[in-house]
Amino acid sequence: MNKKLSAVCFAALSFPMLAMAANVAAAVAEMAAPANAAEAPAAADTVDTAAAAAVPMATVEIATRKTRSSVAMTKSDMQKILPGINPLKALQTLPGVSFQTADPWGNNEQNTSLFIHGFSGPQLGYTMDGVPLGDQQYGNYNGLSPQRAVISENVGSVILSSGAGDLSTASTSNLGGTIETFSSDPLQTRNVALQQTVGSYKTSRTFLRYDTGSFGDGNSAYIAGVHHEQRAWDFKGRQGGDQFNAKFVNQSGLGKLTLFVNYSDKIEPNEDSTVRSASEKYQPYTRPFLYPNFQQALAYLSPTGATPAAEGNNYRNYYSDAQRTDWLTYARFDMNLGESTTWSNQVYYHNDDGVGVVAGPIGVAGLPGLFAVYFPGQNLKQVFGNSGYATRTTEYVINRSGYLSSLTTELGDHKLQASLWLESNRSSAYRRWYALDVNNPSSPYDRPADPLITQYGSKIDNKVAQISLQDEWRVRDDLALQAGVKSSLQWADGQFPVQPKVGAIANGSTALPVGKITTKKWLLPQIGARWDITPHDQLFVNVQKNMRQFVTYGGGGASPWSLASQQAFDLFRDTAKPETSITYEAGLRTSHQLDLGGVTAIDGQVNVYHVDFKDRLLQISPTPVISSIIGGNPVLANVGSVKTDGIDLSGTLHFGRMFSLYNALSYNRSEYQDNYSNGAAVVATAGKAVPGSPEWMNKTVATLTVADTEFQLIGDYVGKRYATYTNDLSVPSYFLMSLGVSGKLPFLNGGLIKNARYRVNITNLADREGSLNVVVGAASGTYNTFPIAPRQGFLTLMADF
Numbered sequence: 156m157n158k159k160l161s162a163v164c165f166a167a168l169s170f171p172m173l174a175m176a177a178n179v180a181a182a183v184a185e186m187a188a189p190a191n192a193a194e195a196p197a198a199a200d201t202v203d204t205a206a207a208a209a210v211p212m213a214t215v216e217i218a219t220r221k222t223r224s225s226v227a228m229t230k231s232d233m234q235k236i237l238p239g240i241n242p243l244k245a246l247q248t249l250p251g252v253s254f255q256t257a258d259p260w261g262n263n264e265q266n267t268s269l270f271i272h273g274f275s276g277p278q279l280g281y282t283m284d285g286v287p288l289g290d291q292q293y294g295n296y297n298g299l300s301p302q303r304a305v306i307s308e309n310v311g312s313v314i315l316s317s318g319a320g321d322l323s324t325a326s327t328s329n330l331g332g333t334i335e336t337f338s339s340d341p342l343q344t345r346n347v348a349l350q351q352t353v354g355s356y357k358t359s360r361t362f363l364r365y366d367t368g369s370f371g372d373g374n375s376a377y378i379a380g381v382h383h384e385q386r387a388w389d390f391k392g393r394q395g396g397d398q399f400n401a402k403f404v405n406q407s408g409l410g411k412l413t414l415f416v417n418y419s420d421k422i423e424p425n426e427d428s429t430v431r432s433a434s435e436k437y438q439p440y441t442r443p444f445l446y447p448n449f450q451q452a453l454a455y456l457s458p459t460g461a462t463p464a465a466e467g468n469n470y471r472n473y474y475s476d477a478q479r480t481d482w483l484t485y486a487r488f489d490m491n492l493g494e495s496t497t498w499s500n501q502v503y504y505h506n507d508d509g510v511g512v513v514a515g516p517i518g519v520a521g522l523p524g525l526f527a528v529y530f531p532g533q534n535l536k537q538v539f540g541n542s543g544y545a546t547r548t549t550e551y552v553i554n555r556s557g558y559l560s561s562l563t564t565e566l567g568d569h570k571l572q573a574s575l576w577l578e579s580n581r582s583s584a585y586r587r588w589y590a591l592d593v594n595n596p597s598s599p600y601d602r603p604a605d606p607l608i609t610q611y612g613s614k615i616d617n618k619v620a621q622i623s624l625q626d627e628w629r630v631r632d633d634l635a636l637q638a639g640v641k642s643s644l645q646w647a648d649g650q651f652p653v654q655p656k657v658g659a660i661a662n663g664s665t666a667l668p669v670g671k672i673t674t675k676k677w678l679l680p681q682i683g684a685r686w687d688i689t690p691h692d693q694l695f696v697n698v699q700k701n702m703r704q705f706v707t708y709g710g711g712g713a714s715p716w717s718l719a720s721q722q723a724f725d726l727f728r729d730t731a732k733p734e735t736s737i738t739y740e741a742g743l744r745t746s747h748q749l750d751l752g753g754v755t756a757i758d759g760q761v762n763v764y765h766v767d768f769k770d771r772l773l774q775i776s777p778t779p780v781i782s783s784i785i786g787g788n789p790v791l792a793n794v795g796s797v798k799t800d801g802i803d804l805s806g807t808l809h810f811g812r813m814f815s816l817y818n819a820l821s822y823n824r825s826e827y828q829d830n831y832s833n834g835a836a837v838v839a840t841a842g843k844a845v846p847g848s849p850e851w852m853n854k855t856v857a858t859l860t861v862a863d864t865e866f867q868l869i870g871d872y873v874g875k876r877y878a879t880y881t882n883d884l885s886v887p888s889y890f891l892m893s894l895g896v897s898g899k900l901p902f903l904n905g906g907l908i909k910n911a912r913y914r915v916n917i918t919n920l921a922d923r924e925g926s927l928n929v930v931v932g933a934a935s936g937t938y939n940t941f942p943i944a945p946r947q948g949f950l951t952l953m954a955d956f
Contacts, residue, residue, distance in 0.1 A: 222637045222683025223697040224742055224762040224803070226250075227314045230339060234308065235867055235895055237916050238352055238951045239360050239383065241302040242313045242336045243269060243291075248854050250762075250803035250819035251317050253873055255928035257426065258385070258394065259918045259947055260307075264293050264300055265425040265477055265511075266941045268928035270848040271317050272764065273799045273825025274331025278703060278734075280324050283336045284415065285559055286485050286503045287578065290328035294511055294549060296582045296708040297327075297617070299481050301336045303419040306381050306400050308350065308362045311339035317803070318738045318764050319699035322623040322641045322681055323561055323574035327704035330736040330768065338415065340404055341375035342366040347956040354916075354949030358385040360395075373406040388944055390443035392424025392474070392599055410490040410497075417483040424476040424599040428930050428939035430468040431878070437466045440924065440942050446474035446514075449596045453542065460518045460536050460543035472515035473544050473591070476599035479509040495565035500558075507553035510602060514546045514591055526588075528658045529608050538607065540590035546603050548587045549711070555580035568629045572639075576621040584710055585653065586610040611660070611667055612653030613709020613716060620644040625681070633687040642677045645704045649716040660719060668724030672715060674733055676702045696741040703734040713774040713791055727791060732770040740764040759806025766799035766825075775833050795829025797845060805854075817856040824850055827880070838935075843882045846931040849874040851888075864898040878929045878938035886926040886940060893918045903954065911954040922946040 226249055233245040237259055244261025247254040253270040257263050269276035269291070281288035281298065283305055289298015301310075313336050320326070320333025345368035352360040364379035377400075384395030398419045405412040427442040445452040452473045456462060462470035485503035492498050517526065517535055522545070526535050539545040557578035564571050587606035589597075597603060625639025648671045657665050683697035706714040715731075718724045742762035749756055773794045805819035825845035830837050844850070851874035859866045871891045878884040896915045903911035925943050932938035 221316075222635075222685045222695045223316060223319045223699070224695075224740055224760065224764075225314060225316045226760065226805070227312055229312050230308075230310055233310060233313065235897070235914075236869065236893070237895075237918070237949065238350065238914060238953075239307045239362070239381070241300070241307065242310055243267075243301060243334065246313065246315055246334065247871060248817075248819070248856060248869065249315055250805040250854070251801070251821045251823065251852070252315065253849055253852060255873075255941075257927070257941055257944055258387075259944065259949075260302075260383075262302055262383075262421075263394065263423055263425065265423070265475075266428065266928060267291075267293070268847065271315075271331055272766065272801055273797070273823050273845050273848045274736075274768075275847065277328060277706075278330040280320050280326030280329025280333040281336075282325055282333070283483075284338055284413075284485065285325065285487070285501055286483070286505075287325035287557065287576075288336075290326075290706075292706075292708075292712065293477075294509075294551060294584070294708075294711070295507075296551070296553065296584070296615070296706070297555065297580055298553075299419075299479075299483065299505065299507060301334075303398075303421065303479065303481050304417055304483055305336065305338045306362070306379055306398050306417075308348075308364070308381065309338050309377075309379055309400050309402075311337045313337070317762075318740045318766070319681070319697055319701065322625050322639045322699075323572065323576075325557070325559060325576040325578070325621065327619055327621075327643060327645060327702075330701050330703045330734060331738075331766075338400070338402060341377045341402060342368060343375060344368045348953070349956065350951060350953045352949055352951040355947035356386040356388050358947075358949060359383075360385075360951075374403070375406075376403040377401070387424060387426065388947070389441040389942075390424070390426060391447055392426075392444065392476070394423045396421030396423075408491070410488055413485075413487045413489075415483075415485050415487075417481070419479070419481045419483075422476060422478050422600055424474060426941070427469075427472060427475070428941050430937070430939055431884070432932075432937040435467050435469065437469050439469055442469055442471065444474045445471055446599060449473075452544065453593070456516055456518075456543040460516060462516050462519060470516065470519060472513060473596075474599045475511075475513045475515075477509070477511050478602060479507065481508075482506045493564075497563050499561045499563075501560070502556070502558050504556045505553065507551060509551040509553075511549045511551075512546060512599065512603065514544055514597065516543060517545045518543075525610075525659055526608075528656050538590070539588075540592035540594075542591045542593040542596065544591040546589040546591050546597060548585075548589065548603055548606075550585045550587060552583045553580065554582070570627040570629075572623075572625050574621075574623045576619070578619045580617045580619070580707075581614070582617070582707070583612065583614045584708065585612040586710060609653050611651060611655045611710050613649060613651050613667070615647060615649040615707045615709050615716065617645065617647045617707045619646075619704070635685045637683045637685070638681065640678060640680045642675075643679060643702055643704060644676075645672075645674045645707075647672050647674075647705065647707045649707065649709050651709065664719040666721065667710060668716060668718055668721045670721075670724060670728065672705060672728050674704055676733065676735075691745060691747050693744045694742070695744070698737065698739050700735065700737045702736075705731075705733060713772055715791060717774075717789055718791060719789060723790065731772070731791070731793065734768070734770050734772055736766055736768045738764060738766050753810050754808055755811050756809035757806060758809075760803070761805075762803045764799070764801055764803075766797075768797035768799065768825075771795060771797055773831070775831075790834065792831060794831035794840070795827065797825055797827055799823065799825040813860050815856075815858045817854075817858075819852075819854040821852040822850060823848065823852075838881065840880050843880065844877050846877040846879055846882070847929055849876050849888070863901075864896065867895040867897075869893045869895075876929055878940075879932045879935050881935040883935045884932070884938060886929050889923060889925045889927070889943065891918075891923060891943070892920040894920050900952075900954075907956050909955045911952075914951040914953070916949045916951070917946065918948075919944060919946045 241261035256267045277290040346366045348364045350362040360383045366377040403414040487501040561574040588608040589603040623641035681699040686694045708714040709716040746758035801823035807817040827840040853872040855870040900911040926940040927943040930939035
């Protein structure tokens with residue numbers, strides 16, 4: 156059998172065995188099942204529910220009333236995978252989603268890879284309780300990750316709209332769909348929830364939440380905190396941090412008032428990817444740092460400061476880390492203007508103070524030439540503290556505030572909605588270099604001070620306005636038509652208070668560009684229909700056009716303000732077009748009760764789609780960029796179009812209250828339509844697949860509940876992925892499994908302790924090795940990979956008081 160199809164057939168091959176197991180235990184299931192499923196509390200209102208009836212990983216509800224593909228995951232679904240999981244990583248069990256990162260929780264942002272229907276992470280839209288989270292680029296300039304916006308245990312649900320998000324979604328990047336995260340509301344009864352996770356590599360995660368219960372006139376609130384830390388599996392770096400949430404809700408006849416505050420402070424030492432190419436003779440599975448063994452780091456370099464020649468571009472740095480401190484707060488009021496009219500208004504504020512740090516050898520990646528610009532003729536080793544290492548930082552600040560307003564009303568058979576989003580964002584990025592003193596070396600947990608070089612400093616003032624109007628017309632009881640339009644406007648002004656010296660960015664570059672770019676797209680239409688074939692079956696179709704605004708980052712990435720000259724910027728400003736996509740999708744949702752040989756229910760969704768992606772922007776360098784320490788001479792070019800076709804098929808079979816089997820099969824073919832020129836030659840990409848995005852994926856979740864114990868086995872197959880734009884290199888498929896076991900601790904219940912329970916989770920159950928995620932090469936012949944983390948185990952104890 157073709158290897159790439161072997162795991163696709165996993166569910167079909169294993170289904171008879173699993174079904175047999177379910178039938179054998181059917182009698183136990185009847186005794187274990189609750190008398191009434193409605194007695195189970197809502198996932199958003201509880202910390203966890205141990206040994207619940209077997210339920211699907213993905214919830215497909217006919218009542219969603221959406222005219223597009225939309226799948227939800229509840230808090231219970233997420234926390235079963237691993238308590239404290241990043242909402243984005245939890246989505247990897249859903250059809251069409253490819254998510255990889257180095258740690259089991261998905262918290263490390265430096266090596267995250269996300270693809271949905273051929274679109275990468277920065278081409279999607281993200282919100283938390285409606286607040287925009289930006290485009291999720293590493294070194295973000297306009298937002299923060301979901302796990303930094305809200306504590307994982309406080310997430311009530313996550314909704315993935317693959318292909319097209321709601322018109323009112325506050326995002327400038329949602330070409331390929333949206334991911335909406337929602338925080339849970341306070342409980343109506345007073346409660347203290349305590350949760351402790353311990354496990355591999357000295358893991359410790361402590362979560363504490365206090366709910367006031369209902370007090371006063373419709374008031375309720377909670378405050379929660381988490382402390383998380385774990386040693387990296389392949390080097391001695393402590394990852395984690397602290398986070399706090401507080402939420403207040405007032406419910407009255409006038410409406411619902413919500414106040415929310417989030418504080419996040421995290422430090423994550425990162426690891427380097429392994430460079431893969433025909434010229435690289437040394438290609439290690441892992442590329443760990445030398446920290447904290449400073450003596451080893453000193454001995455690693457030659458007397459002149461050179462790295463071992465045999466290691467080539469896979470030399471080792473002393474350390475690297477990401478430090479991020481975020482404040483996020485909002486106030487929202489949903490006002491009842493009548494029985495069928497609601498006016499929602501929300502204001503928010505976000506501040507981020509972050510720094511990305513790399514402490515590495517001074518003799519690599521063109522650094523001697525860079526440093527010679529600032530210290531001509533000097534002994535560079537002495538200049539940087541006699542250690543042979545220098546510390547580079549990129550120091551970020553984000554200050555953004557915004558306003559969201561939405562008016563919804565029903566007039567006869569029409570449901571009308573008008574929305575407005577306004578945001579003002581002032582961000583900055585400074586690139587600095589510091590000495591690493593041989594007598595007083597720094598660590599990943601220090602923030603460097605007193606720079607020797609400020610290579611550049613950018614400040615960008617960006618304002619966004621988005622307006623949308625939509626109407627849902629119920630033609631008859633079982634048929635609804637939906638149509639709408641949105642406008643996306645952006646005014647960006649980028650300046651460089653600190654310009655690099657000539658030769659400090661790229662050969663021939665005299666300065667980084669400054670100036671304003673205004674982008675206005677007034678007509679982004681959407682039309683869809685929903686037909687309730689039966690009360691249990693629903694057909695939907697949708698067509699929607701989306702746009703991605705230009706990236707407003709100074710000094711790096713695919714941004715106009717990262718071009719190497721003012722002339723290049725001016726040409727881009729006058730001629731470039733923003734990326735756009737038109738998504739066509741159709742699908743069927745179904746949910747049925749059955750009495751068929753032990754199968755008692757089935758629910759699922761099939762979704763077919765086609766996407767026309769135009770004016771794709773690509774950052775092109777004349778030479779391959781192997782190291783991220785110093786950039787090249789970038790050109791931001793329109794390299795044509797992408798055509799995408801695909802299908803997602805997911806469903807859950809229920810065998811009584813005891814057993815369920817969920818499976819999701821996805822096929823996606825995203826293909827470049829054009830070749831492009833890199834300035835020296837034509838790169839033959841026409842007809843090539845989008846690298847990094849797998850064509851085939853299959854996800855399986857088997858859940859078995861016996862008495863008070865629940866067993867959950869998860870299988871994740873990701874097919875072959877191309878590693879270059881020319882498809883000359885690829886990384887093989889992988890199939891990973893994880894196991895979860897949970898149950899009650901009845902001997903602890905009683906008195907002050909309630910609902911005591913445990914959860915055991917094992918990731919990478921078979922301890923597989925391979926390439927987890929691939930960093931696509933800028934040219935043929937070269938790419939980078941991060942490895943699959945080894946098997947790890949965790950024990951979580953939970954209780955309410």
